[in-house]
Amino acid sequence: QVPLQESGPRLVKPSETLSLTCDVSALSMNSDYYWAWIRQTPGKGLEWIGSFCHIGNTHYNPSVEGRVTISLDTSKNHLFLSLTSVTAADTAVYYCARHGRPYSGSGSSYGWFDPWGQGTLATVSS
Amino acid sequence: EIVLTQSPATLSLSPGEGATLSCRASENVGRQFAWYQQKPGQAPRLLIIDASNRATGIPARFSGSVSGTDFTLTISSLEPEDFAVYYCQQRYNWPFTFGQGTRLEIK
Numbered sequence: 001q002v003p004l005q006e007s008g009p010r011l012v013k014p015s016e017t018l019s020l021t022c023d024v025s026a027l028s029m030n031s032d033y034y035w036a037w038i039r040q041t042p043g044k045g046l047e048w049i050g051s052f053c054h055i056g057n058t059h060y061n062p063s064v065e066g067r068v069t070i071s072l073d074t075s076k077n078h079l080f081l082s083l084t085s086v087t088a089a090d091t092a093v094y095y096c097a098r099h100g101r102p103y104s105g106s107g108s109s110y111g112w113f114d115p116w117g118q119g120t121l122a123t124v125s126s
Numbered sequence: 127e128i129v130l131t132q133s134p135a136t137l138s139l140s141p142g143e144g145a146t147l148s149c150r151a152s153e154n155v156g157r158q159f160a161w162y163q164q165k166p167g168q169a170p171r172l173l174i175i176d177a178s179n180r181a182t183g184i185p186a187r188f189s190g191s192v193s194g195t196d197f198t199l200t201i202s203s204l205e206p207e208d209f210a211v212y213y214c215q216q217r218y219n220w221p222f223t224f225g226q227g228t229r230l231e232i233k
Contacts, residue, residue, distance in 0.1 A: 046224035111217025116169035
């Protein structure tokens, strides 16, 4: 079983909102972990988008801050990514991943992304 | 943000040879550093954490080292499955950042 599985529309129009879901039901959703989104483009390589922990800590990359929201539905074991006002530059393979949270049981894995989902390609085009 | 610069962009070697991949951080990141391997069509795979510790299940032919802001990934004897793209990453500061990758290809 794939531990993380991304899904969402593969084609989004410019200026609209990209919305992706990551099914994390194969993993524990306890508060020891951050849940992250990372994207990959041929031009910019791997780019960390943001990390969310459901005890209230959220961090976003300044490159997308103001346009991005990461949230978690613990009842459905789903992680969400919302990216507004998209342009062609947001075309990428989007991955969800998990990493540890400092001062917790997973502190040693803080910042190390493992596992990852298999990724989903989202294309911004009219 | 901390910029990670990897070199070389491409490394051409034969199975059985040793490989040395480098990554330089734009500022001090201590040992808050990792390496990943990515094969075509797959997500990156965590190889090395804390600059020199192998992640779970990673073969002993992979090793990492650090000198100041210069980090090195060494593969002692290349296996056919090692030919892939390798990325470095820092967790010292938000935003977490990655290097641009080194492609290890079969010569």
